[in-house]
Amino acid sequence: MGQPPYGYVKDPDNPKRWIVGEEAAQVVRRIYSMTLEGFGTEQIAAKLSEEQILTPRAYRLKKGVKRPGKGKERGPTMWNSSTVTKILSLQEYCGDVLNFKTYSKSYKNKKRLENDRENWMIFKDVHEPIIERAVFEQVRQKRGKIRKRRTNEGERNMFSGLLICADCGHNLHFHFNQGNPEIRYFNCSNYKGNRGTCTATHYVRVDFLEQVVLGEIRRLMKFASLYEDDFVKAVIGHSQQADELDRKLKEKELKALLARDEELDGLFERIYEDNVSGKLSEERFLKMSRRYEDEQKELAEKIKALRTEIKKQDGRSMTTDMFISLVRKYTRARKLTPRMLNELVERIEVFHAEKVDGVWQQRLRIHYNCVGEIEIPKVLPLPVPDVSVNTRKGVVVSYAPSEIAV
Numbered sequence: 001m002g003q004p005p006y007g008y009v010k011d012p013d014n015p016k017r018w019i020v021g022e023e024a025a026q027v028v029r030r031i032y033s034m035t036l037e038g039f040g041t042e043q044i045a046a047k048l049s050e051e052q053i054l055t056p057r058a059y060r061l062k063k064g065v066k067r068p069g070k071g072k073e074r075g076p077t078m079w080n081s082s083t084v085t086k087i088l089s090l091q092e093y094c095g096d097v098l099n100f101k102t103y104s105k106s107y108k109n110k111k112r113l114e115n116d117r118e119n120w121m122i123f124k125d126v127h128e129p130i131i132e133r134a135v136f137e138q139v140r141q142k143r144g145k146i147r148k149r150r151t152n153e154g155e156r157n158m159f160s161g162l163l164i165c166a167d168c169g170h171n172l173h174f175h176f177n178q179g180n181p182e183i184r185y186f187n188c189s190n191y192k193g194n195r196g197t198c199t200a201t202h203y204v205r206v207d208f209l210e211q212v213v214l215g216e217i218r219r220l221m222k223f224a225s226l227y228e229d230d231f232v233k234a235v236i237g238h239s240q241q242a243d244e245l246d247r248k249l250k251e252k253e254l255k256a257l258l259a260r261d262e263e264l265d266g267l268f269e270r271i272y273e274d275n276v277s278g279k280l281s282e283e284r285f286l287k288m289s290r291r292y293e294d295e296q297k298e299l300a301e302k303i304k305a306l307r308t309e310i311k312k313q314d315g316r317s318m319t320t321d322m323f324i325s326l327v328r329k330y331t332r333a334r335k336l337t338p339r340m341l342n343e344l345v346e347r348i349e350v351f352h353a354e355k356v357d358g359v360w361q362q363r364l365r366i367h368y369n370c371v372g373e374i375e376i377p378k379v380l381p382l383p384v385p386d387v388s389v390n391t392r393k394g395v396v397v398s399y400a401p402s403e404i405a406v
Contacts (some may be wrong), residue, residue, distance in 0.1 A: 216387025
């Protein structure tokens with residue numbers, strides 16, 4: 001094993017083993033925590049620089065550890081976003097060892113090239129993790145996907161980047177009420193009144209969102225704690241039912257392709273023997289062998305693609321287990337935090353408020369990380385959150401959950 005990443009040191013009793021270097025590991029944990037709280041890589045780098053925390057390179061030099069490569073000379077506490085991004089990308093922090101991430105074309109050419117991920121060799125749980133695997137997966141899923149938008153006043157909101165217009169698919173943007181800055185809200189960025197094409201504003205208050213999402217997450221937590229078997233079935237059933245069917249079809253197709261590949265090997269052998277014995281002319285042999293070779297090349301590509309897809313589905317199954325463990329982690333939560341929101345929620349579809357039986361209702365559809373939507377059986381005594389707020393026009397709007405499309 002080479003030099004360990006920032007946060008680990010070599011075990012003095014066994015140089016091939018990595019152990020946690022607690023001083024640097026605390027910085028790594030903080031970077032992941034800040035990411036889940038909604039901070040970007042530049043913000044994290046600025047904060048670490050402001051607090052005069054040594055960069056990984058400066059930290060290693062302080063500890064007397066030298067690494068190959070000169071690198072650009074910067075101040076010992078001048079962090080940049082690329083360093084933070086690198087730390088957020090290292091699966092080694094889960095306790096894994098990754099081999100063959102790079103390669104060289106020949107022993108004469110020392111330049112290392114990036115290897116395709118499918119060619120990596122991953123050994124899991126080799127050393128003590130600094131970051132929980134579930135946290136690493138959440139960060140990997142979130143990083144780079146959400147761009148937090150500021151208002152003109154410079155304020156951010158934890159829902160920025162998570163809200164999607166249910167009609168046109170555009171993001172909802174964060175605003176203040178000009179007459180009353182206490183009223184914060186979102187509306188569709190593609191609304192035709194703002195030179196867009198969407199037919200409605202999809203206006204939704206931040207206080208309404210906070211109450212509804214916290215209420216739905218609490219409801220989900222009660223579902224998980226009081227009806228554990230039903231919860232696991234709902235999560236796995238909804239997220240994996242289609243995957244399982246698709247997987248079976250892919251495995252069946254893979255089996256047929258492998259059988260055909262084996263059959264072609266037999267055909268090659270047969271025409272070769274016929275050619276040697278004089279039963280098959282050289283011209284005919286070359287023509288048939290070329291056709292079989294072309295088919296085998298095509299088969300090899302299809303087999304590789306199918307195996308990759310099946311492997312991805314195995315990964316999705318693992319992330320379902322991670323979501324279940326995350327929900328259990330927040331069972332006692334009483335307040336919605338940016339970290340909780342980012343760990344549990346992938347996106348929220350916002351419908352335009354409409355009048356139903358004389359009552360204004362606003363529907364939301366929450367998509368959870370790893371598993372999508374979750375439908376809680378109506379027979380269970382877990383009522384929908386009772387949330388109502390006044391809109392900017394003084395009209396009371398009540399929450400109504402959106403039914404999962406079948």
